[in-house]
Amino acid sequence: MHQSPFRVAIILIVALLGIVFAAPNFLPQQVRDSLPGWLPKPGLVLGLDLQGGSHLLLEVDRAGIVTQRLSDVRRDARNVLANQNGIGNIITTDEAKNAIYIELTDPSQKEQALTALQSIQNTVNNSLFSTGTGVNELAFGELPDGRLSVTLTPEGITQRMSSLVAQSIEVIRSRIDELGTTEPTIQRQGDTRVLVQVPGFGDSTRLKNIVSQTARLTFHMVYPGLTADQAEAQGLPAGTMIVPSQDGGRELLYEDVALGGESLVDAQPSYDPQRGIPVVSFKFDTRGAVTFSEITSANVGQRFAIVLDNTVITAPVIQQPITGGSGQISGNFTTASANDLAVLLRAGALPASLNVIEERTVDASLGADSIRAGLTAGVVASVLVVSFMVIAYGLWGVFANVSLVLNVILIFAALSVLGSTLTLPGIAGIVLTIGMAVDANVLIYERMREEQRAGRTPLQAINAGFERAWGTIVDSHLTQLVAAVVLYFMGSGPVQGFAVTLGLGILTSLFTSYTVTSYQVNLWYKRVRPKELKIQHFRFIPDGTKIPFMKISRYVIALSIIMSVVSIGAAYFKGFNLGIDFVGGTAIEVQHVGGPADVGRVRELLDGLELGEVQVQGFGTPEDVLVRVQAQEGGQSADQVAVQKVQQALAGDNYEVRRTEAVSGTVSGELAWTGTIAVIIALACILIYIWFRFEWQFALAAVTTTSHDIIMTIGLFSITGLEFNLSSIAAVLTLVGLSLNETVVVSDRIRENLLKYRKMPLPELIDLSINQTIVRTSLTQFTVLLALVPLVLFGGEVLRSFTIAMTFGSLVGMYSSVIVNGPILINFGLKQKTDEELVAKKEKPADGASV
Template identity: 90%
Template sequence: MNQSPFRVAIILLVAIAGILLAAPNFLPRNVQEALPGWLPQPGLVLGLDLQGGSHLLLEVDRSGIISQRLSDIRRDARNILANQNGIGNIITTDEAANAIQIELTDPSQKEQARTALQALQNTLSDTLFSAGAGIDELVFGETPDGRLTIGLTPGGITQRMSSLVGQSIEVIRSRIDELGTTEPSIQRQGDTRVLVQVPGFGDSTRLKNIISQTARLTFHMVYPGMTADQAEAQGLPAGTMILPSQDGARELLYEDVALGGESLVDAQPAYDPQRGIPVVSFKFDTRGAITFGEITSANVGQRFAIVLDNQVITAPVIQQPITGGSGQISGSFTTASANDLAVLLRAGALPASLNVIEERTVDASLGADSIRAGLTAGVVASVLVVGFMVLAYGVWGVFANVSLVLNIILIFAALSALGATLTLPGIAGIVLTIGMAVDANVLIYERMREEQRDGRTPLQAINAGFQRAWGTIIDSHLTQLVAAVVLYFMGSGPIQGFAVTLGLGILTSLFTSYTVTSYQVNLWYKRVRPKRLKIQHFRFIPDGTKIPFMKISRYVIALSVVMTVVSIGTAYFKGFNLGIDFVGGTAIEVQRVDGPADVGRVRELLGDLELGEVQVQGFGTPQDVLVRVQAQEGGQDADQVAVAKVRDALATDHYEIRRTEAVSGTVSGELAWTGTIAVIIALICILIYIWFRFEWQFAMAAVTTTSHDLIMTIGLFSISGLEFNLSSIAAVLTLVGLSLNETVVVSDRIRENLRKHRKMPLPELIDLSINQTIVRTSLTQFTLLLALVPLVLFGGEVLRSFTIAMTFGSLVGMYSSVIINGPILINFGLKQKSDEEVAAAEDAKKKRSADGASV
């Protein structure tokens, strides 16, 4: 209770800094801009689910890179052998082996050819300072029949893909900047993926086309005197290729690139007044202009093809030399498509093809609804928790509420300082923290009451309450923090947002519930000097309760075994209502603008679209409908076509799309696997921590009871048909922390009583420990429900399965921690220790501490 000036200064500084960092986020934009420059600017960013926008996860096309690289190697090999060394050859591509094969017309020139081809070797490196080190991209060999081979090494392919991702990010950023959007997020994910999030940009189709189109512009001479059909029938002339054209025909072109798009310095949408069509005008740099002039001068009367991403846009006849370094591209352009092509050409070509493997779009109006739902749930939860704490603890409840308010302020301040993104699950994490944050104060207060009942003075009881509850608070908070950390590193997108707010809430509550509350209690005690502490005014379970938990546990465990078997059996035979996160496909949320939705009519409108399995169900309000379409065979392009068909079919009945989510089979499989691994890692980490802090029996019992809670909760998804998606994994992992929070509190009291009552039979000791903590458990569980129920009722349909699972799981967690944990401890062999064993353990502990200090 001795408050040093240093501690008081820390509390004041943290509180002031928290208010300064958090407050600007809640002010209108015009007020934020008028704030003095020395004040911190708002750093909190709203996620796409709160402000609307588009989310794309793109993956480098591995097969496309290999195919393009083999084509380049084949062209370079032909140039080295035939043009530079006069060695005749026939080159074929073996795509299955990622190699080319070279058959020499004169086998005696093999060694000369082998030496010349070594010049193609390329050493790839991912660091700037690794001179002389790196990975060889090519491997040279020979087939049994004497043909030379040049293959791509696996390491070389991986390194090239990693390098191309870095280059692609810069091109994507340039393209998005050309669109004039604000605060886009472009992040690398691993060696092959790029995550793009563009707030406020609702046209995901246009965004996807602009971002994922390679836009590789090349100029080729058309092969004269032969059509593509004739060449295909007679055999392609050496060094030629056939490409489709925009008008549906095909062209026979020379393989060699006469001029590349990298020489462009500008491209603008324009209008050709003579033909009355939109065009794209372009301009070359000095070197490109000279090359363009030379090509057109030497080939007057020949056709010259302009190729974009291996499709011939136009192939006009060169009427006269073009020496000005500029020209125009004409085709079947609209004004919008001409503008988009100009954007692509100005930003430059992507170095590799990017496939969209995950796509999520949220309408701005839905984002506003999500904010309103989250705020409503938060306000209702706050009022209920604050009111209940005052009802239950009076002035002590006021102390807890002041700490709770500061806790929330510090969460927003930390989010703002980190520049973190606040998502709808993140708001749920804050609301959940409101219910969890008072747990530490309840632990402290209940400990004070026990100490006072044992005959200590008010001051002694206050000191003992803070000191003896601190270890339990640390243990319970750290087990929850483990789940939050695993969620952050194993999750993605909104789930990471939930993990961040949950983790920050756990850390800030450690500060506020102990340091800030103790400061308030100190000020109050110095002013009031009470002769007796009246801490609690209301409780669900009276003091002195002696419920025989161990006697009824056998019946309860039998019930749990039955429930576990039912949960596992239902999951095995019935399965789950898996969301698109785990099965792939497209989810489309639509809303009728002029009245309640008719689910039957929507099914009828979509029944003839030939999209495979289509599920239609009510969603949230009477105006909302959720349409789920199975993954289409043609990949993401086909999924986008399916969305367009749904939009067009429902537009006639006045439905508008508010949200779309498209997940490929590749991503869905990864998410399912990652979620499973995350749960296992969380359990292992917590097992290790509790084993370290307690004894192995406590660790095994904790993991057993937690596994029981997880099976019950997962069984709920199967039995009820709630959608099991990525948010469900977050609920499961959070339940790991919540369940262990209850288990750790009971286990900590059992451990304490083992030292205090060494002669008491173990079943009686466990009953005593549970009855001593049951008042605290009932109160904290009730405050948690006060936070969760508003999330269920007002948090919105997107979080419905998440919040229902959390509510059910928290109740099951309390039940297992109170009734099941004790018998499991006995079955795992927990025993009373004699005085000699306790003394030996204490000596060993002191010796370890002394050894550590000497080191």
């Protein structure tokens, strides 16, 4: 109970900093703007699900890059061999092996050809992490039949992809900055992907077009005197190509780029008063202006094509030389599309094609509803937990509640300092932390009561309560932290937000539940000096219970086996109601304006759209409907068209789109695999930790018990038809930590009693240990349920399957930790220590207090 001044100073400083960093996030914007400059600005950002906006995950088209590079290498090889060295050759391309093969017309020139080909070698640097050396992009060789080979190296392809992603990020950032949006998130994900999140920008279709369009602008002369159809029938003239035009026709153009878009220095939307149409005015740099003047001067009366991403936008006749270095692009533009094209041209072309593999859009009104739902759930859970702690522990409950309040403040402060994004699952993580945070205080208080019943003085009981509970608190919190860490690194998006808040809550509760509570108890004890500690006022299970858990364990194990078999059977034969995360496709949440939605009418409206499998179901309130459309065969563009068809079909019946979510098959397969790996990694990490802290029997029993809980929870998804999505994986991993929390406490008491009661039969000892800890287990489990139930009732439909699974899993976790874990320990061969082993144990330093 000694409190050093340094320790007190740390508590006060941490509490003060927590309030200073957290408070601005809850102040009105005008108040925040008036704060002194030296105060920290709010760094907490609301996620798209809370404020609305668009989310895109883009991937560089690897196949397209490889095809383009093979084409470039083929052209360079032909140029260096035939044009520069006069070596005759025939070149073929093998895209399956990323190679070109060169057959020489004169085999005696092989050495000369190999030497010449070395000149096209290229070294690729990652522009972000360039070391100056680079990676060779090409490998040269010779086939058994005498042909020469030039192959793109895997390292070169990977490095080029990485470099292209870095360049693409800068172009995307320039484009989005041109739109004037605030606080966009543009992040690299791996070597081939870019994450784009734009809060407050609800038009995902427009954002997708602006972000993912390559916008490569080139100028070509039109081949005179011959149409595209005529050229195709007679054979293309050398050096020409046929390019589709925006109006649905085709043009015959010279392949050579007369002028490139890289020479542009400005592009602005404007209006042609003579024709009365929107156009895009552009201006070249000095070099481009000179080239443009030369081209137009030499080709008066000829047609000049402006090509954007391999489509002819316009091909006007050059009426006179254009010497000012400026011009205009006309086409089938609206005011908005002319503005968007100007944005693309000003920002520059993307260095590679980007495919949209994941798309999510949330309407601002739905975000506001999510905030209300999260706050309602949080307030109700807080009131219930705080009230229960006061009812159960009186003044000691007040001490725990003060620590709990500071705990929540520190979570928000940490999120603000880190600049983290708060999502709806993140709010769920905070609410869940509220339920779990009092666990450590209950452990301490129950230990104090036990020590006092054993004859200790109040001061001795208080000291023993804090000291002997600390080891178990650390063990139980670290097992939960393992699950949170795995969630963060293996999850994505909102799941990571949940993992961050859960992980921070675990760390801050370690500080507040022990240090802050002990400080309050110390102040109270010095002031009151009680002769007896009156800690608990209410309990579910009386002290001194002697429930024979081991005698009924065979029936319980049999029941668990039956339920596990049923769960596995349901998963195998019935399967799951897989969400968009795992099967791909598009989910569209719509809301009927003016009354309850008619699900049957919605089905009727969508039946004739020929979109494949379309599922329509009620969602949340009577006004809301969820439409799920299978992934379309045409890829992202076809998915986008499908969404537009659904919107148009429902618009006439007063349905408004509130949220869209599109996931490609590539991402859905990755998420399913990553989720499975995450659960396995979490179990393996926990097995190692518990093996290190306890003995191997405890570790294997804990993992077996937790696996039982996972199977039961997954069975719930299959049997009830709850949607199984990425949040479900988060629920399963969180249950791993919660279940082990209970298991660790019981195991820790069994380990302690093994040293204390050496001659007691093991089944009786396990019964004793469970009965000694069941008061604490029932109380902490009840506080967790007090936090989870409001999430189920008020957290909103998006979190429904997640919170139901958490509630069910927490009950199953308590049941398995109390009843199933003990028999498994016996079956794994746990035995009493011999006298020699006990002597050896006492000679070693203590490895931590236990409860």
